[in-house]
Amino acid sequence: MLHDLALTAPLLILLFAAMFTLVVDPFLKADESARRFWGWFGAAFAGLALVTAALLFKFGPFEMQTPAFAYHLSASRYSLFFVALISMCTLVTHLASPKYMVEQGVSYGEYYALINFAAFGMACMVSAESLISLFISLEIMSMAIYVLVAFKRTSLASVEAGMKYFIMGAVGSALLLYGMAFIYGLSGSTTYVEIARALIKPQANGDFWLGLAMLLTGAAFLFKVAAAPFHMWAPDAYEGAPTPITGFMSSAVKAAGFAALLKFLFAAMAGPAMGELHTALPKIIATVAVFSMTVGNLLALTQKNVKRVLAYSSVAHAGYLLLGCVAWIADPTLAGYQQPTGAVPFYLVGYALASLAAFAALAAVGKNGEELTGEAQLIGMGRRHPYAGAVLALAMISLAGVPPTLGFFGKLQLVRDVLGVEDSKYLPHVVILVLNSVVSAYYYLRVTVYIYMRPEGRMPREYVRETSLDWAMGLTAAGILFIGALPGRAMQLGQSAVESLRTGVSVAHLAYEQLPLGPSQALQVRPPVENPAAQGSTEGQPGDQAAARPVPAREPAAKDAPAGIK
Amino acid sequence: MTTIPLGHLLILGAVLFTIGLVGVMTRRNVLILLMSVELMLNAVNLTLVAFSRYHGWTEGHVLAFFIIAVAAAEAAVGLAMVLAVFRLKGSVWIDDLKLLKR
Numbered sequence: 001m002l003h004d005l006a007l008t009a010p011l012l013i014l015l016f017a018a019m020f021t022l023v024v025d026p027f028l029k030a031d032e033s034a035r036r037f038w039g040w041f042g043a044a045f046a047g048l049a050l051v052t053a054a055l056l057f058k059f060g061p062f063e064m065q066t067p068a069f070a071y072h073l074s075a076s077r078y079s080l081f082f083v084a085l086i087s088m089c090t091l092v093t094h095l096a097s098p099k100y101m102v103e104q105g106v107s108y109g110e111y112y113a114l115i116n117f118a119a120f121g122m123a124c125m126v127s128a129e130s131l132i133s134l135f136i137s138l139e140i141m142s143m144a145i146y147v148l149v150a151f152k153r154t155s156l157a158s159v160e161a162g163m164k165y166f167i168m169g170a171v172g173s174a175l176l177l178y179g180m181a182f183i184y185g186l187s188g189s190t191t192y193v194e195i196a197r198a199l200i201k202p203q204a205n206g207d208f209w210l211g212l213a214m215l216l217t218g219a220a221f222l223f224k225v226a227a228a229p230f231h232m233w234a235p236d237a238y239e240g241a242p243t244p245i246t247g248f249m250s251s252a253v254k255a256a257g258f259a260a261l262l263k264f265l266f267a268a269m270a271g272p273a274m275g276e277l278h279t280a281l282p283k284i285i286a287t288v289a290v291f292s293m294t295v296g297n298l299l300a301l302t303q304k305n306v307k308r309v310l311a312y313s314s315v316a317h318a319g320y321l322l323l324g325c326v327a328w329i330a331d332p333t334l335a336g337y338q339q340p341t342g343a344v345p346f347y348l349v350g351y352a353l354a355s356l357a358a359f360a361a362l363a364a365v366g367k368n369g370e371e372l373t374g375e376a377q378l379i380g381m382g383r384r385h386p387y388a389g390a391v392l393a394l395a396m397i398s399l400a401g402v403p404p405t406l407g408f409f410g411k412l413q414l415v416r417d418v419l420g421v422e423d424s425k426y427l428p429h430v431v432i433l434v435l436n437s438v439v440s441a442y443y444y445l446r447v448t449v450y451i452y453m454r455p456e457g458r459m460p461r462e463y464v465r466e467t468s469l470d471w472a473m474g475l476t477a478a479g480i481l482f483i484g485a486l487p488g489r490a491m492q493l494g495q496s497a498v499e500s501l502r503t504g505v506s507v508a509h510l511a512y513e514q515l516p517l518g519p520s521q522a523l524q525v526r527p528p529v530e531n532p533a534a535q536g537s538t539e540g541q542p543g544d545q546a547a548a549r550p551v552p553a554r555e556p557a558a559k560d561a562p563a564g565i566k
Numbered sequence: 567m568t569t570i571p572l573g574h575l576l577i578l579g580a581v582l583f584t585i586g587l588v589g590v591m592t593r594r595n596v597l598i599l600l601m602s603v604e605l606m607l608n609a610v611n612l613t614l615v616a617f618s619r620y621h622g623w624t625e626g627h628v629l630a631f632f633i634i635a636v637a638a639a640e641a642a643v644g645l646a647m648v649l650a651v652f653r654l655k656g657s658v659w660i661d662d663l664k665l666l667k668r
Contacts, residue, residue, distance in 0.1 A: 056580055131629065132625075132628060132629050132632060133634075135629070135631055135632065136636070139639070139640075143639055143640065143643055146643055146647070147643060147646075150647055150650060153650045154654070156654045156655060156665055157666060159647065159650045159654060159667050160663045160665050160666055161652065161666060162647055162650075163596065163647045163648075163660075163663060164663065164666075166643065166644055166647055167590070167596075167599055167600075167603070167644075167660075170600075170603040170640055170644070171587070171590050171603060171606070173607075173612060173636075173640075174583075174586070174587075174603060174606035176612050177607065177610040177633060178583055178606070178609070178613065180610075180629070181579075181610050181613040181614045181626075182613075182655065184614060184617055184618075184625065184626055184629070185576075185613070185617035185620070187627060188617075188621040188623060188625075189623075189627045190628075190629060190652075191628075235666075236666040239666055240666055390655050445661055525635045
């Protein structure tokens with residue numbers, strides 16, 4: 001028990017920060033300095049979670065790769081890597097927020113609590129080892145983000161964005177759940193380990209039902225990471241949301257979505273479990289990836305608002321990342337996974353830092369309830385706000401993937417990774433990726449041109465410095481440059497995260513075999529009497545769909561074993 | 567007492583889910599949209615509970631209970647947003663929300 005708690009320490013720190021803010025805030029005087037305090041407070045706790053996750057990553061006991069909390073959460077290097085990344089995004093978001101929220105006149109303590117709740121949800125999501133914990137953590141995250149998007153409740157744009165995001169998100173959750181219901185129906189379990197083991201048994205029509213389940217869950221995941229064709233919410237939500245939250249959504253939510261998706265594919269839907277689908281799945285994902293990056297980049301070209309440009313660019317980056325995922329699952333037999341490299345986690349770090357920097361810089365300009373995010377409004381930013389202008393330009397260069405920055409190395413690693421699959425089988429996809437990068441350079445560098453190279457500037461001169469915002473921009477810019485200069489170490493970390501996912505899955509399977517009793521059996525309330533009436537009547541009707549439904553019955557062998565996991 | 571076969575429950579679940587999905591895509595009143603989403607979630611609940619009974623294990627029930635709790639939270643957030651929109655716009659029709667269209 002204590003062991004479980006120690007392993008989830010970073011998650012608990014984030015949760016504590018959220019609850020503490022929520023409980024104490026009403027008792028503080030409602031003035032600006034109190035709100036600024038919550039920004040620093042949230043940043044400090046996110047930093048603490050980051051350090052804890054890093055320490056566990058480095059020194060953690062590695063029997064912890066076995067799932068904790070009755071097979072519902074785990075702390076492997078994989079999840080800790082992403083918990084650290086999410087904590088970093090949370091830290092920067094907290095630092096970037098106070099000035100913006102005060103300027104917009106919506107500075108309340110709940111805002112900072114909600115950021116921490118969302119971070120807690122994401123951290124749980126990347127640690128999830130079962131469908132139940134995945135769903136709940138996804139909802140904790142989404143619910144907080146819906147409210148955060150609509151947080152400027154006096155601004156119609158913000159509320160409208162929240163409303164649209166909420167409705168689409170709720171449909172996405174329902175699709176995810178329906179897919180989960182079918183996975184549960186096929187496997188009779190909700191934990192990844194048991195699902196992977198149960199699905200190995202071939203079943204009548206299994207591929208069809210599994211395909212349906214994957215279609216539903218896949219759509220929901222693509223929705224969460226804003227990949228085309230499920231990206232419609234992204235531009236509106238990104239534009240309407242408070243700018244620091246837009247940065248949070250494009251960095252942390254995307255990282256959490258990809259981490260959870262990959263873990264789900266790797267741990268639950270792995271290899272033999274997928275039957276015939278395992279050859280089709282990489283091809284489908286590669287097609288979606290190409291579609292997403294092309295749609296995102298082409299639509300970004302036509303946009304005039306930098307927040308919308310970055311929204312479509314985030315759709316394009318979701319496409320690049322999905323292509324990186326192909327390299328992971330291209331050969332998904334549990335034993336014969338090809339050695340995945342850390343390209344996807346590393347790329348996510350680069351993308352998160354760059355988009356956080358861009359949105360922090362955008363949050364720095366704009367006053368009195370007005371945002372200056374139109375491209376024409378940025379004219380003269382380089383002279384009037386040299387610091388913010390430089391950070392925004394650097395972020396754009398990194399997003400475009402120009403060599404000295406982190407974005408370039410992320411893309412390089414990703415391309416090498418994908419080309420390594422089965423004799424460059426995905427070469428055409430990589431060519432499209434490179435062409436897309438060229439297209440994207442146009443609209444990224446266009447922003448830089450507006451910042452520096454237009455003589456007539458209308459950007460307001462007065463700029464109130466805010467220490468926390470300066471830190472937010474400084475940290476992200478330093479990250480882009482420093483990790484960009486020395487990418488080797490970060491790549492290694494990503495690599496060991498990915499490897500731990502792989503060993504984690506096999507360790508979990510081994511540990512599962514040694515248990516006297518599966519975890520779900522411990523939760524069992526009534527003895528599972530086979531229901532001959534139900535089955536008999538189903539089978540008795542030829543042509544009834546239910547007879548064809550490939551639902552495996554559990555073996556009664558393990559049922560009289562002693563209860564309890566530990 | 568005869569038992570309802572699994573297939574019937576699943577078909578009912580699928581029908582309810584489809585009604586909900588079609589509702590979300592065709593109706594224009596935000597409140598009806600919220601109701602449609604609830605219908606989808608409850609269709610999932612029905613499916614889960616049916617599978618759970620079929621397997622004779624409780625995990626599906628557990629997930630269904632969590633879904634009920636989350637659906638309640640979702641309704642709270644959704645209605646709060648409807649209120650916020652109504653205050654600013656005086657309307658709960660999704661077609662009136664077009665400020666962000668390019």
